[in-house]
Amino acid sequence: MLEVSEIVKSFGMTRVILGVSFTIEPGEIVSLVGPNGAGKTTLINLISGHLFPDSGRIALSGKDITSASPYRRIKRGIVRNFQVTQLFEELTVLDNVRNCIFSRNGQLRRFLRPADSYKEATGEAMEILELFNLAQFRDETGGGLSEGDKKVLDTAMAFALKSQFLLLDEPTSGVATADKFKVMDIIIDAIKDTGTATLIIEHDMDIVRDYTQRVMVLNQGLILANGTPDDVMSDKEVQETLFGVSNQDAS
Amino acid sequence: MRYCGLLSFGHGAYFATGAYSVGLLCMYFPEHFSFELAIAAALASSFVVSALFGFLCVRNTRIFFSILSLALSMLIFAILYKAYYYTGGSDGIRIAIPTFFGHEFEGMRRIHFLLGPYYYILLGGFVISVLLMLAIVNSPLGKALQATRDSELRAEMIGIRVRRYRWYGFVISGIFTGLAGALWSFVNGHITPEISDWVFSGEIVYMVLLGGFMVFEGPIVGALLFTYLKLYAITVTEYWMLIIGGTLVFLVLLLPGGVTGGIQSLYRLLIRGSPELRNSSEG
Numbered sequence: 001m002l003e004v005s006e007i008v009k010s011f012g013m014t015r016v017i018l019g020v021s022f023t024i025e026p027g028e029i030v031s032l033v034g035p036n037g038a039g040k041t042t043l044i045n046l047i048s049g050h051l052f053p054d055s056g057r058i059a060l061s062g063k064d065i066t067s068a069s070p071y072r073r074i075k076r077g078i079v080r081n082f083q084v085t086q087l088f089e090e091l092t093v094l095d096n097v098r099n100c101i102f103s104r105n106g107q108l109r110r111f112l113r114p115a116d117s118y119k120e121a122t123g124e125a126m127e128i129l130e131l132f133n134l135a136q137f138r139d140e141t142g143g144g145l146s147e148g149d150k151k152v153l154d155t156a157m158a159f160a161l162k163s164q165f166l167l168l169d170e171p172t173s174g175v176a177t178a179d180k181f182k183v184m185d186i187i188i189d190a191i192k193d194t195g196t197a198t199l200i201i202e203h204d205m206d207i208v209r210d211y212t213q214r215v216m217v218l219n220q221g222l223i224l225a226n227g228t229p230d231d232v233m234s235d236k237e238v239q240e241t242l243f244g245v246s247n248q249d250a251s
Numbered sequence: 252m253r254y255c256g257l258l259s260f261g262h263g264a265y266f267a268t269g270a271y272s273v274g275l276l277c278m279y280f281p282e283h284f285s286f287e288l289a290i291a292a293a294l295a296s297s298f299v300v301s302a303l304f305g306f307l308c309v310r311n312t313r314i315f316f317s318i319l320s321l322a323l324s325m326l327i328f329a330i331l332y333k334a335y336y337y338t339g340g341s342d343g344i345r346i347a348i349p350t351f352f353g354h355e356f357e358g359m360r361r362i363h364f365l366l367g368p369y370y371y372i373l374l375g376g377f378v379i380s381v382l383l384m385l386a387i388v389n390s391p392l393g394k395a396l397q398a399t400r401d402s403e404l405r406a407e408m409i410g411i412r413v414r415r416y417r418w419y420g421f422v423i424s425g426i427f428t429g430l431a432g433a434l435w436s437f438v439n440g441h442i443t444p445e446i447s448d449w450v451f452s453g454e455i456v457y458m459v460l461l462g463g464f465m466v467f468e469g470p471i472v473g474a475l476l477f478t479y480l481k482l483y484a485i486t487v488t489e490y491w492m493l494i495i496g497g498t499l500v501f502l503v504l505l506l507p508g509g510v511t512g513g514i515q516s517l518y519r520l521l522i523r524g525s526p527e528l529r530n531s532s533e534g
Contacts, residue, residue: 074410086405088398099398102391103410109419111392112383118391142401161409 001025002078002165002197007046007056009039016042018221019056026164027195029188031208031229034218035241040201041083043218044167047199048080049073060165077164083173083201085154089143093134093153096142098125100160125160131190132156148175148183155187159196166191166198172207180204184211205233205242217241262455263446264324265425267331268300269293269432270442274344286372290433297429298422300327305421309414331444346436369437376434380427381471387423396420428455457495460502461510472510 002024009017016039024030034040045051047058049070058066060076068076088096101121102108116122129135132152137145145153155171171187172180188211191198202208208215209229217224217232219241225232232238272293277284304323311319387393399406399413406413436442458473461480484494 070407071410071412074408080408082404082408086402086408088401088405090401091394091397095394095397099391099394099411100409102395107391108395108411108416109392111387111390114386114389115391115394116389157405157409 001061002047002199003057003059004047005057005059007053007058009042009046009051009053016221017046017053020218020221020223021056022216022223022226024165024197024199026197028214029191029198029200029212030214030216031200031202031212032216032218033202033205033208033242034224038218039221040218041169044080044169044199044201048078048167074161074163078167079158079161079163079165080167081154081158081169081171083169085147085150085174087142087145087150087153087157090141092139092141093129093145094122094125094138096153097128097156097160098122100157101125104161128156128160132159132186148179151175152183152186159187159190159194162194163196166196168198168200170201170203172202172204180207181210209233262320262324262424262428264304264320264327265297265301265428266432266435266455267324267327267442267444267446268297269429270436270446271331271344271432272296272429273433273436274346274442277346278344286437290430293429293433294426297426297432301422301425301429302418305418305425309417309421328444344442346440346442373434373438376430380430384427392416392419457499460499476510 004023005021006019007017007021008015008019020043032040032043042051046053049065049068049072052067056066057064060073060078063076065073065076065078088099091099095115098115098118098121099108101124102110102115102118105121107118107121126135126138129138132155134149134153134156137149142150142153151171151174155168158166158168168187172183175183184207200212202212212229214227215229215232216226217238224241225235225238270293272295273289276289276292304320307323308316308320395406395411395416396419398409398411399416403413406416432446454477458477459470461473461476480498481495
């Protein structure tokens, strides 16, 4: 269980997060929505350890991780992806995923034996690639994939670390609209199988409604609403924040 | 270091460390001067020096890394040059013909030693090094090093401690360079501080650029080509530096992937004829 309590973060004079609290239960899939500049990515950075809060507390399974480094948090089981895909562009797709598995198993320091001879890690990497529909690209370089596939690979790499808690920053941005649901199907199926708790930043309300059990709306550094997608979407204030007043009738 | 995505301008330092380990051993313990002991000393000392320098250098990236590695190698140069009493200063050290696993080459002239047994020792050393490097490149460690090059951010995020792995890469590279220095010292028979100079480090960088740094075999091809090019240029004109410099400009502008990179993109062009690759090899 991830507990975030009363965290505050300012950049100089700009106050970005003004006391946010929430909890995420094991196995829960929660989405985080909000207008641009609401502080969504900052919140992710605070949870992953790339930023530290000015005050407040973050705990994972009851253990305080407020001041733990990103590396420590990964070892504890908090893994994230990035809004702008970060792949090992000159390594093959297989190596991209297999590196994650080597890292998880603590085998990265091994040398002399070729990586291909690690049958178990290679097999697991292939399973993950198949799960994410990337198996046919195993020998392509990461940089050679289409934008959509890159995005899927990015999520597959976060997934390969088998974390307790997954932070996905816009996993479908840059994916063609027609493919968005297909990509989300793949991601959500994989996550549900392992029961990983997940926080997803997402702009597309249809995806939020279809794929997540709970939605949190962040606006100007505060949580405006927190509940099931249907409840939250019917809230008048949320509609005004997310869609603007003029669209109120349309939704 | 190419697999870490960092450019070192100070590899002369580890070359010199290897060579001077041999030299100092020859100077102070002539009775124990055997090939295997000299190589062991060279490996150990280049490990220590590259671990120390690497520890400082990996704190920086890109140009800062290059400059710091250059500065530290000039430190080695200064020590070798100024410590006349211990290292012979600019006079350098003469290297005797070593024993090889108890076998003595007494009475053999250096030229015969080099053309005969040492040629095979060198060839063996080269083959072993290449195989070892190839193994490392394809191992999990090698993949991790390449990962830190491609995306530092992502590497951190999958639990690779980027600085530490850069350090490993630096030390591995330093040890191989030290080995090269030691093997070379027997060939030349005389070592001077100039090998730790930045000019020498620059030559290493040039070899890598010439051969191409995106292909494993690139630096090997580059080293061969460079040696022939330099010999040829020196015999043709006293302005041989001009030829070397000219080819460098040509390389940087027209063949950024070096000779092997050029061959590779030409090969791809012929196989696939993809216009995208044509653009990238021209641009």
